Amino acid sequence: MCLGPAGQCGSGAIGSRSTGAIRAADLGWRGSIWLRSPRPLSSSWAPQSARRAPSPPIARSRSRLLKPKRRQLTRPLETFKPVIDPVWVVDSGPISASGLNLPVRMTVVRLSNGDLFLHSPTRFTADLAREMKALGPVRHLVAPTIAHWSYLKEWQQAYSDATTWAVPGLRDRTQVRRSGIRIDKDLGPEAPPAWTDDMIQGTVTGGAGFCEAYFFDKRSRTLVLADLIQDLQPEELPPLTRLVTRAARATQGTTASHVRAVLRLGGREAASSIAAMIALSPDRVIFAHGRSFDENGADRLRNAFAWLKV
Numbered sequence: 001m002c003l004g005p006a007g008q009c010g011s012g013a014i015g016s017r018s019t020g021a022i023r024a025a026d027l028g029w030r031g032s033i034w035l036r037s038p039r040p041l042s043s044s045w046a047p048q049s050a051r052r053a054p055s056p057p058i059a060r061s062r063s064r065l066l067k068p069k070r071r072q073l074t075r076p077l078e079t080f081k082p083v084i085d086p087v088w089v090v091d092s093g094p095i096s097a098s099g100l101n102l103p104v105r106m107t108v109v110r111l112s113n114g115d116l117f118l119h120s121p122t123r124f125t126a127d128l129a130r131e132m133k134a135l136g137p138v139r140h141l142v143a144p145t146i147a148h149w150s151y152l153k154e155w156q157q158a159y160s161d162a163t164t165w166a167v168p169g170l171r172d173r174t175q176v177r178r179s180g181i182r183i184d185k186d187l188g189p190e191a192p193p194a195w196t197d198d199m200i201q202g203t204v205t206g207g208a209g210f211c212e213a214y215f216f217d218k219r220s221r222t223l224v225l226a227d228l229i230q231d232l233q234p235e236e237l238p239p240l241t242r243l244v245t246r247a248a249r250a251t252q253g254t255t256a257s258h259v260r261a262v263l264r265l266g267g268r269e270a271a272s273s274i275a276a277m278i279a280l281s282p283d284r285v286i287f288a289h290g291r292s293f294d295e296n297g298a299d300r301l302r303n304a305f306a307w308l309k310v
């Protein structure tokens, strides 16, 4: 979640360990939807006997110290998970955004020519790069909002011949200019020749500089978003983040309050863009923060924007 147009999803990342490389064969499809790995064992998931078992004070203290902060995020992290051919996601985080610690997701689409399209690149790791070789060449790095750009530089350094695309306005941000990130092309309201055969593209422009580009993969009928919808899982969040995101409706599979505010400033144009996006009737919707809409995508997308009355 990015708190307002000046927010930044991905700054001040916490932790950097990856889950390790997997074999190329592991990147295959296991049915149409990735099955989430079992939730991590925490006190509330442990067997009753285990919870009641006494532990020496020193051991309990050490156990608390050794608990990784990322234990509650959707696992596995920093590895490719097939969603549906030709779409993968990489769950990562937590990232620090406006004082909150949030999970974040990258979506990878393989174009018909084999090129890889990376939507909202997350933390770069050597293991991810190794896995990437089994998928195809990285050709497109995409910053879909003015807040999702923090890891671009790492990917640019690893794939210097990839084209970096960003929504209008990102290149003008002071933080971006200072970062040394190279932005090659702006994302417009229509898909460029590089992926127009495979994806429909649109932009939603609100007030206060907000702009998000959306992408609809025609082959898999998958809509890829960043911040327009969020469905964070409260149990995966630290207390303050849980409190704030709940209050902002970012845990309800809809548009968070602060995003609603800037979209309302966008008036009819923003509403019209969202109506066009809803009309795509996707089978599934993936977004950058929280649980995706894996089924009934069209209905759930319409419900998510019921507040806008489009």
Ligand SMILES: [Fe+2]
Binding pocket: 001, 002, 009, 147, 148, 226, 227, 288, 289
């Ligand atoms: Fe975000």
